[in-house]
Each structure stands twice: as structure tokens, then as C-alpha cells.
Amino acid sequence: MNLESINSNLEDIINEAQTMKSYSHPNVLPLLASFVSGQDLYMITPFCAGGSVLHIMKYGHPEGLGEVAIATIVREVLKGLDYVHKNGGIHRDVKAGNILIDRDGSIKIGDFGVAATIGRGGSWGNDKGTRTTFVGTPCWMAPEVMEQAQG
Template sequence: MALVRERRQSKLGLRLPEITDRRPRFPLPLPPTINQQVTKSSISTTEAEYETVKVLGHGNGGTVYKVVHKKTSNVFALKVVHADSDPMMRRQIFREMEILRRTDSPYVVKCHEIFEKPDGDIAILMEYMDFGTLESLLKTTGTLSEATLADVARQVLNGLNYLHAHKIIHRDIKPANLLVNKNMQVKIADFGVSKIMCRTLDACNSYVGTCAYMSPERFDPDSHGSNYNGYSGDIWSLGLTMLELYLGHFPFLPAGQKPDWATLMCAICFGEPPSLPQGVSDEFRSFIECCLQKDSTKRWTASQLLSHPFCR
């Protein structure tokens, strides 16, 4: 037996890599396309072409800047993830890079370029949405009307329909991850916890995303179906997002109350789905009910919701 092992090893000539704290335990992103390749000699030139205007936000081990291309005066958003970020954040940025390279939709934020800086930071140059997020819009201008929400829902559903058709599940749909510009164009962003499915109906039950917008089956798989598909989880999150933009606060909690994990789990898993106040249209009420079915198999798909009277 010892002789057989030696001969097999000599033919293969392969050795499994050792798993260490210094070796990444996540898959590397897809190779860049030709127009995305950046050599070390051109990295400093690329950075020098842009002037930083201001910081748009911090979080998840990185910073987002508003930058201007010096020659053309075109404005972009530059997302920089620092080299010393923890492995989880690095894994998320590699996942986001892979998805951004795959997507090409007017309802998904556009990525123009990805490059690694000399200090190890990773930079993603994206289109700039001048009104920020729907979360910031809610804080500055107040709640949205049904007519505006119908337009928002239609755009987000077009984005989700595109992503789901390409076997991509976002897993973190919420007002903070939906970008908007002055023309009220809405685009899906932040794919750090998204998943590319190998097959359309693969299981997608990892506990990721913002817990407030998680569907009941994500909190309690045993009670709400352990073999659910993740696409319906995006629809649940969309329903809560639409309700929050209409009510002005997170639907499962009274206005001003800060959510905690235990309260959210009890409300989402054991409570009734949040209801709309009197005075809303039957179409909007029906749309929310189609999104917030606790049984994930009864939720409408993005394609079905696009034909709902509220969106039409």
C-alpha cells in the first residue's frame, strides 16, 4: 500500500495548499476584463486623474468618496476598502467586485473600474447618485407618496428581476442600499452579502444581511420552511422597504423605537405582518400583502409583481 501511495503522488505532483491565517479562505474574484486591467505603473496615474470632493460615507472597513475626473469634470463615487480590513470585509468586497463585473442593468449601480492601489487598498469607481440613498431621502424630505412609491417599486423590481434572472440574490434590500438621483432614478447597490447561485433553486440559508429586513424563514427555518429559495427573501425585504418609505419608520416597531435582535425576531416570526393605515389604495395594500406573505412559497416573484396593478 505504501508503494501505491508513492506512485500516485509522483504522477499527480499536486499538493493541497495549507490553510493559514495569511491565506485567504474565500474565492478570488473573476479575472478583470481587458478594459479593467490596471498595471502597477498606471495605478498612480489613475488616482491622479481624480480629485476628491468629499466623503459620502464610512462603514464595512472602507470609505466612499465623491470624486471628479479632472479632465472631463465627470462626477463618480469611489469606494475604497482598506487593506487592513478584517477578512470578512475583504471577502465581501471581492464578492461585490465579482457581481459588479457580471451586471449590466439601468436598475443596478454601474461599476466603471476596479483597481488595487499600491498600499493594498481596493478601489471601485462607480456612478454617482446625487440624492444619496432612499434612507437619506426619507430623512431629508419625509415620507413618499403612493405614486412615487409605485415608481420606486417598479424600478427596484426591474433590478431584482434582472438579478434573479442571472441567479444573483441580493440578500440585503433596504432603503440604505437603494441609491437615487435628482431624476428619481433608483438603482440597487451594495452587493457585499449577495450570492451567485450555481443553480436557480439552490438553497440560500446563510445568516447574512441586515436582520431587521430578514424574512421569517431566515430567522426560523424550521417553522417557515428550511428549503426556501432566497429570491423570495428579497421580495420580503422590498415589502418592508416600501412600507418604511410610506410610514416614515420601520414597520414592525413604533416610531422612534430602536430595534434589537430579540424584539425583531419575535415580531417577524411570531407577529402578524405589519398593516397599512386607513386611507391607502387597495392596489398598494394588495401589493404589500403579496410581498409580506409569511409563507415564502406564497410570495409573488419580481416578475409577477411587475404586472401587479400597483406597479402598472
């Protein structure tokens, strides 16, 4: 890795952490602090005792969640995404593993690792006007995104 690429990656990490730190919504996992040690980024967030929805489905409800539970979770996720979007962000990796449940049953969206900003084009401030990156988890992507027919 050359110095220019290291500086670019560090800038991306700083922008991601600053953006996450600025979020304050009941359905968005807050970033309490972050620091870099060597090449590792540490992000300190509250512990969500209920775990991820993926974990709950896999170990607690292998037959699937009921419609009321799903509707409740999705409603809260949409509230969080609405907040993120209104504040110029795009999550880009919403899936069961990134939806966390706190001890009191509150729903939080986590893992903004591939998030981007709306107003500035590409990931974390890239000046391009359109998005050309292909990010997220393939199993959770819409078929039209996987097909990449329109860029």
C-alpha cells in the same frame, strides 16, 4: 488570518467585483472599476446625487413617502432585481439604504456586498447546493428568515 483564509477572501472579493462589473441594467448601479490596496477594496461607481431612499425618507419625508412614490421606486427596484436574477445573482440585502436615486430620478440598486450566485449554491461560487448563510440586515428580514425554522 492564515494564508488559505486570505486567498479565499480575495477570491470572494474578485468574484463579487467581476459579477458586479458584468451587470448592465438601468436599475443596477454599475461598477466602473475596482482595486485592492493593502487589505482594502475600493469599488468605483457613479455618484447618485439624490442619495439613498433611506436618506430621503429620514431627512426629506420623515412622515413617510406617498403611495405613488413608493410604487414607482418598488417598480424600478423589481426591474433591477429581475435582471440580477435572470443573470444568476441574488442581492440578499434589499433595503432603503441600498436603493439609490440619481440626479434624473432614476432608481439604482447598490451594495452587492452580501450578494450570491444562484447557479453555484453559496456565496460567490461556494459549491454547496443550498444556502446556509444568514446575511442581510435583521431589521429588514422577513420573520420566517429570522426564525430559521427550515434551515
